[in-house]
Amino acid sequence: MVREYSNIKERLGLVVDKKTTNEMAYLTHYLHNHKNGVSQYFKAPAIEYLTILHRELNIAKEPDFQYYLPIKWDIPFPPRENPKFKFIDLFAGIGGIRLAYQNNGGKCVFSSEWDPYAKKTYEANFGEVPFGDITQISEEFIPDHDILLGGFPCQPFSIAGVSKKNSMGRAHGFLDETQGTLFFDIARIIKHKQPKAFMLENVKNLVSHDKKKTFKVIISTLERLGYNVYFKVLNGKFYVPQNRERIIIVGFKKSIFKGKEGFKFPDPKEYKHSFKDILEPEVDDKYTLSDKLWDYLQSHAKKHKAKGNGFGFGLTDLDGISRTISARYYKDGSEILIPQKDKNPRRLTPRECARLQGFPDEFIIPVSNNQAYKQFGNSVVTPLIQAVAKNLVMEILKINESNQSEISVC
Known part of the structure; x- marks a missing residue:
C-alpha cells in the first residue's frame, strides 16, 4: 500500500517550527534515501526517533518503516x-x-x-x-x-x-x-x-x-x-x-x-523580461504604503540626493526590470516599489517576490509575509x-x- 507523505506527517504529528531538531531531519532524509545507497547515514537515528513517536502517540507497534514505504510524495517538488x-x-x-x-x-x-x-x-x-x-x-x-x-x-x-x-x-x-x-x-x-x-x-x-x-x-x-x-x-x-x-x-x-x-x-x-509580467492582477490594499511611510521615504531620498548620495527608494519601471531584492525588503519595501494610479506606491506581495526570483507558482509559501520577504531576498534566481x-x-x-x-x- 502506497501512503501519501501528507498523511504520514499528520499521523506522526510532524511540525516544523523553532523547536525542530535533527531527529526530524534524520527521519525525512531516510524516507527520501532508503533505496539509493546512503540510507546507512540516517537509518538508525530515524528508527529511534520513529519508535519514540510511536510511544508518545500511542501508535500500535508497526514493522520498522515498512508501514510507511513506499511513499507517494504529494509535495510540489518530489524527488x-x-x-x-x-x-x-x-x-x-x-x-x-x-x-x-x-x-x-x-x-x-x-x-x-x-x-x-x-x-x-x-x-x-x-x-x-x-x-x-x-x-x-x-x-x-x-x-x-x-x-x-x-x-x-x-x-x-x-x-x-x-x-x-x-x-x-x-x-x-x-x-x-x-x-x-x-x-x-x-x-x-x-x-x-x-x-x-x-x-x-x-x-x-x-x-x-x-x-x-x-x-x-x-x-x-x-x-x-x-x-x-x-x-x-x-x-x-x-x-x-x-x-x-x-x-x-x-x-x-x-x-x-x-x-x-x-x-x-x-x-x-x-533580456526581454518586463517587470509587469510577474505582478498579480489583484492585490490587497495592505501592500500599499501608508502616507507616513511614503512621506518618510521621499524625505529620506531627498536628503541623500542633496548630499550627492544615491540612496533612496526605487520606483520600478513596469516595462523594465527592478533593482535587486534583498532580505531587508520586509522593512519598508523601498528598493522595489510599484507605482499605482491615484495611490501611494505599493510593495511586492510574497508571491511576486517568488516570481521575481524565478520560483514557479506551485512553490508553497507557508510562512508570514515578513519571513517570506527575508527568504526570497536571501534566495537565488532559480x-x-x-x-x-x-x-x-x-x-x-x-x-x-x-x-x-x-x-x-x-
Missing part, C-alpha cells in the same frame, strides 16, 4: 524517480539551488540549513527537513555525492593572524586561512568527501572584499583541494526582470576530469542557477557514462 547524479545542498535556504539541480535530473542526499523558518518552507516544498547548523555537523556524517552545492554566507574575515579555533576543531594547514568563516565548512567537507564537482554562489562583492584577499584565499583553497576552478559574475536580469549580480564558483576534480572538462558558463546576450547546472551536469554525466563503459568492458 526524481531515476536520478542521474547525487548532490548535497548546504546553506540550503528555501531550496532555490536544489530546485535547479533536481530539474536537471539530480537527487539530493543531504541538506543543511540553520534558520527554522527557512526549514519550514523547504519541508513544505521538498518533503525533507534540512539538518541544522553545518558547523556542528562532522564531514564524516555527510553521504557520498557527485556535486556539492552551497549558497554560503560570506562573513568578513582577516587572513592574517587568525588564531581562534573553529568550533569543529578541524582547521589545519592551509585551511587555517579560512578558519572562523562558513567557507571553512565547505572546504572541510570537500576535502573529506572529494565530490566530482561543486558549485558555490555568493554576492558579487565577495570578489572585491578586503582588497580581493578574501576571494584569493577562497580560490587558492579550492585549487589546493585538487580542483580546476571557474568563476564568473552572472546577472539574473537575463532570466527574470531583476538586476541581480552574483558570483558563481564551479570546480571539477582534477584527478577525475584530468583538466578535460568542457564547462562554460551560460552567456545570454539580451532559472540562472538552472542554466549553470545544465552545463555542469553535462560534464558529470560524461564522466559517469565513461566510468560505466569501463566497468562494462571489464
Whole structure:
C-alpha cells in the first residue's frame, strides 16, 4: 500500500517550527534515501526517533518503516524517480539551488540549513527537513555525492593572524586561512568527501572584499583541494526582470576530469523580461504604503540626493526590470516599489517576490509575509542557477557514462 507523505506527517504529528531538531531531519532524509545507497547515514537515528513517536502517540507497534514505504510524495517538488547524479545542498535556504539541480535530473542526499523558518518552507516544498547548523555537523556524517552545492554566507574575515579555533576543531594547514568563516565548512567537507564537482554562489562583492584577499584565499583553497576552478559574475536580469549580480564558483576534480572538462558558463546576450509580467492582477490594499511611510521615504531620498548620495527608494519601471531584492525588503519595501494610479506606491506581495526570483507558482509559501520577504531576498534566481547546472551536469554525466563503459568492458 502506497501512503501519501501528507498523511504520514499528520499521523506522526510532524511540525516544523523553532523547536525542530535533527531527529526530524534524520527521519525525512531516510524516507527520501532508503533505496539509493546512503540510507546507512540516517537509518538508525530515524528508527529511534520513529519508535519514540510511536510511544508518545500511542501508535500500535508497526514493522520498522515498512508501514510507511513506499511513499507517494504529494509535495510540489518530489524527488526524481531515476536520478542521474547525487548532490548535497548546504546553506540550503528555501531550496532555490536544489530546485535547479533536481530539474536537471539530480537527487539530493543531504541538506543543511540553520534558520527554522527557512526549514519550514523547504519541508513544505521538498518533503525533507534540512539538518541544522553545518558547523556542528562532522564531514564524516555527510553521504557520498557527485556535486556539492552551497549558497554560503560570506562573513568578513582577516587572513592574517587568525588564531581562534573553529568550533569543529578541524582547521589545519592551509585551511587555517579560512578558519572562523562558513567557507571553512565547505572546504572541510570537500576535502573529506572529494565530490566530482561543486558549485558555490555568493554576492558579487565577495570578489572585491578586503582588497580581493578574501576571494584569493577562497580560490587558492579550492585549487589546493585538487580542483580546476571557474568563476564568473552572472546577472539574473537575463532570466527574470531583476538586476541581480552574483558570483558563481564551479570546480571539477582534477584527478577525475584530468583538466578535460568542457564547462562554460551560460552567456545570454539580451533580456526581454518586463517587470509587469510577474505582478498579480489583484492585490490587497495592505501592500500599499501608508502616507507616513511614503512621506518618510521621499524625505529620506531627498536628503541623500542633496548630499550627492544615491540612496533612496526605487520606483520600478513596469516595462523594465527592478533593482535587486534583498532580505531587508520586509522593512519598508523601498528598493522595489510599484507605482499605482491615484495611490501611494505599493510593495511586492510574497508571491511576486517568488516570481521575481524565478520560483514557479506551485512553490508553497507557508510562512508570514515578513519571513517570506527575508527568504526570497536571501534566495537565488532559480532559472540562472538552472542554466549553470545544465552545463555542469553535462560534464558529470560524461564522466559517469565513461566510468560505466569501463566497468562494462571489464
